[in-house]
Amino acid sequence: MNEPNMKPVMLVTGTSRGIGKYLANYYLNNGFRVIGCSRSTCEIVNEDYTHVCIDISSDAEILNLFKMIRKDFKRLDVLINNAAINPMISNVVLLPYDTIQKIYKINVFAPILFSREAIKLMGRHKYGRIINMGSMATKHEVAGEALYTSTKASINAITRVLSKEVINMGITVNVLAPSVIETDLSKAINQDALMEVLKRNAINQYGDLIDISNLIDCLIKEESKAITGQIVYLGGV
Amino acid sequence: MLTKDAIIEIILKSLDEINKMNNSKIQLSVDTKLFGSNSSLDSLGFVNLITSIEENIEELTGNYIPIADEKAFSLESSPFKSVETLATFIETLINE
Numbered sequence: 001m002n003e004p005n006m007k008p009v010m011l012v013t014g015t016s017r018g019i020g021k022y023l024a025n026y027y028l029n030n031g032f033r034v035i036g037c038s039r040s041t042c043e044i045v046n047e048d049y050t051h052v053c054i055d056i057s058s059d060a061e062i063l064n065l066f067k068m069i070r071k072d073f074k075r076l077d078v079l080i081n082n083a084a085i086n087p088m089i090s091n092v093v094l095l096p097y098d099t100i101q102k103i104y105k106i107n108v109f110a111p112i113l114f115s116r117e118a119i120k121l122m123g124r125h126k127y128g129r130i131i132n133m134g135s136m137a138t139k140h141e142v143a144g145e146a147l148y149t150s151t152k153a154s155i156n157a158i159t160r161v162l163s164k165e166v167i168n169m170g171i172t173v174n175v176l177a178p179s180v181i182e183t184d185l186s187k188a189i190n191q192d193a194l195m196e197v198l199k200r201n202a203i204n205q206y207g208d209l210i211d212i213s214n215l216i217d218c219l220i221k222e223e224s225k226a227i228t229g230q231i232v233y234l235g236g237v
Numbered sequence: 238m239l240t241k242d243a244i245i246e247i248i249l250k251s252l253d254e255i256n257k258m259n260n261s262k263i264q265l266s267v268d269t270k271l272f273g274s275n276s277s278l279d280s281l282g283f284v285n286l287i288t289s290i291e292e293n294i295e296e297l298t299g300n301y302i303p304i305a306d307e308k309a310f311s312l313e314s315s316p317f318k319s320v321e322t323l324a325t326f327i328e329t330l331i332n333e
Contacts, residue, residue: 124285165280
């Protein structure tokens with residue numbers, strides 16, 4: 001994966017809180033240089049951490065971020081497309097067009113652009129790992145969650161196709177679909193509805209953050225070169 | 238501002254880099270096919286070519302111009318067919 005004595009470089013989107021913040025801290029403690037981004041500032045302080053405040057719904061801001069990575073890091077080993085938003089549960093008949101656009105820009109368009117630019121950097125070294133965060137919503141298909149669910153179904157489809165396009169570049173692409181983890185995103189969802197959905201899983205309680213890093217550890221290993229195009233659900237979905 | 242000749246030179250330089258990287262012998266000519274069934278480049282080579290061209294242009298002009306532009310998909314004839322067609326397309330992008 002790396003030249004000797006050079007720490008691998010990981011880019012994680014949405015590191016100001018929740019799963020993204022946890023992953024940034026976890027991989028900083030495990031020998032990575034981590035580049036994080038979010039709209040707001042981030043409280044992570046570490047000499048191997050670089051934070052960039054950007055709005056990932058802006059393609060120009062994403063391109064500027066990669067310009068910085070090319071200049072300052074010259075490589076990228078792992079991309080974790082983590083940032084996503086979930087609107088209040090809303091039936092399709094109540095969805096404003098602007099909301100549909102906003103959710104798609106952040107949950108679908110941004111991961112595609114991040115992947116596109118990451119592949120260019122990874123291709124140079126014939127090595128890369130892309131992890132897209134999915135959701136159990138694509139399995140449970142809960143009423144009122146059409147918009148969020150459709151964005152995550154898009155991510156699943158993109159992952160499966162992209163994995164075939166980049167495998168001969170030494171790049172793997174997988175989806176990690178967590179169960180419910182206690183984050184700001186999950187707190188915004190109706191808790192009764194959430195518990196109802198959790199009852200459909202083999203494990204009907206909240207998941208732990210370590211479940212996520214445990215799976216990512218496996219997917220990003222150099223030896224995991226044959227694991228690609230997979231959608232892995234946590235929690236017994 | 239880059240002339241078409243300068244852009245052709247950048248593309249040929251990028252192809253030469255790929256030849257050295259992959260130990261391949263892609264012909265360095267304006268007629269060299271870059272994409273499609275008659276292309277000498279595989280998908281990895283094509284991605285590396287695009288990346289290298291973007292980086293070389295950025296180095297020369299200070300501007301990052303993504304070649305994956307909307308117009309590439311709206312044209313009737315693919316701009317990625319040959320060195321010549323790609324140079325014409327990039328010239329359009331740069332001079333916008």
